[in-house]
Amino acid sequence: MIGKTALARAITAESITAECFPTPELALRSNDPAKQAKVRAFAGEQAVAARRVCGRLAAALAAANDRGARFNAVWTAFDAVQDWRYQLALASAEATGRYGRDRAERFRTQITDDTANYDRLGEVGRLREGSAYDQATRTWTGGEQTPASLAMRRIGELAARRFAPGADVAHNHLVLPSGLYLVLPSGRATGARLLRGDVAKAAADELTARVAARGEDASQMEVGGDLLYAATGSTTDRRRIWAAAMGLLAGEYRNWTAARNAWAKAAYLLYQAPQMKKGSDSVNRVFLVAAGTVLLGRPPVLLHDIDLRAYVLPEHEFVTELLAVQPPEPAVQNERGAVLELLEPQDYNSVQATYWTAYARTAGAPIEAHATGVNAVADAAARAGAATALDRLADDLAAESASVARTGEDARGTGVGLVLALFLCRLAANELRAGGAR
Known part of the structure; x- marks a missing residue:
């Protein structure tokens, strides 16, 4: 079931970059290139925050054993992003002004x-x-x-x-x-x-x-x-809308398209339910990219001025626009889904736990070619180097799998998890060597 594989996906937080955060045109209030560059630099800070939250959320969802735990994991991730934005405001280089330290309290x-x-x-x-x-x-x-x-x-x-x-x-x-x-x-x-x-x-x-x-x-x-x-709407409705968005992002979906559609609806809901006086746009952007990467296996694409478009468009128009800019389903996910369909349901918990343990040990190594966007890597040397690194990781996983088989330690669950990770590493390495051609 692809719904369960949302936990076992090779979530590569390193695939979240500044390019995932298009600078809102509303933030570009000067025609001076230097001033615009300073504003655009905020995308890098958002990417750092999203990568951190993505990794933590992925681990928390992998450890969640019921629906309530999944919901709490997503809620906690959102709170972490809100705290990040507040701390950023506290540390602002400007004492006063639109984003001055004197306004930091408005971010909470x-x-x-x-x-x-x-x-x-x-x-x-x-x-x-x-x-x-x-x-x-x-x-x-x-x-x-x-x-x-x-x-x-x-x-x-x-x-x-x-x-x-x-x-x-x-x-x-x-x-x-x-x-x-x-x-x-x-x-x-x-x-x-x-x-x-x-x-x-x-x-x-x-x-x-x-x-x-x-x-x-x-x-x-x-x-x-x-x-x-x-x-903004009433407090009662905003709380209900926000909770619905969290529920959508905590869900488990039978296929990638359903997960993508749920993410897009959650995006609209979040912008209908801002929580704080300031900072909701950047909080939602970071959170949607982080949670979307966990849910979809790669960073989703945000609209320019996504907050303003959500304010003025009815839901069906906004969701249609947002879905239109999303890339198609990664083919590698179909192959991973076929492997996971072979697993017995009772084996799944130990498989996904082992998989995430292996992933965490690699510090986010890119083990999914499409999810990391390596097909866009034009430099042959860079592709070859990444492929070699993936091969080394696969070798390590193969050795660990063999060791587990020899000891008989939870071989069915732990071994399958390691083999799955190994399979994805080899697949990604082959994609890289092929230059992304499909």
Whole structure:
């Protein structure tokens, strides 16, 4: 059953790189290449965090012996990512500002019904480089368009089409999946809301009052013009939605396509249920890549500005977009699945435990060609070197397997686990030597 093989996959955390984290255009608020490069460098920090969480989550799921343990493993992984983002904010090189140390507490401050998050969409003048504040209109005017200002304009256009004629509020209505590891009931819930007109004006007034109450300068807030906001949903619904996302990512699926679809739905749900006042986008991105790598056997692909698209698109459109950018199922997984189908169900626990023990000992050695993306390695010498390293690992596993067979120590389970790992090493080495040709 492929559902069980989610634990026994050769999860290669090293395949998670900075390329897995496309820089959101919203973060590119300058046209200066040097400033943009500084922003793009954050992808590397996200990759480091995702690799660490991926390895820990894989090990925790391998050790989980029931549904509750799987759910707790995924929950713990999410909490670890949230703590990473908070610690990063605490260690910021900037004392003040948008990501200054003085705002670190907001990365672990819960959103409540009284402190909903509001993100302005559409024409946002402060995102243009060199714009100036106009007190009369309470907007930022002039300036040069940036990737951020253009992206927000496009997002605003998508949001505008969601409103019914005469309506000032549009909702992301969700049907939560059932049969998961949930204490809370499944059913319907409401995620993000889109606001315009008088409702948006009330949100702008609320935001201004909040900023002033914190003792911050609210005199140049952009709360004029054609107001359009994305707003978080109720605390009760966000908790239910978040739990449903955790349940999907803790699931066991009979085939790779079902696992991929579950991951895509979980991504939409997570963005409907942010937890903290700041940092939810990067937390979700790191967590989705880490958990997706465990679930799918290789890093999934994220959309640019995935958070904004989740706010303004209905679920079916978002999931369709997200699935469209995912690569096809790795052929090597089909071959691994065929091997695992031969195992007796009672042998599986000892097999997967041995497999993960072998994997951990190799410190994440790439034992799955497709999952590590080695087919894209153009340098023949690099491919040959990796193939040789895999052969050495296979030799070690073969020797250990022979030793287990001689001693008779749990030969059925432990031996099969080692042979499976050995098989995947040889397969990946052959792929590398073939230059990735299929």
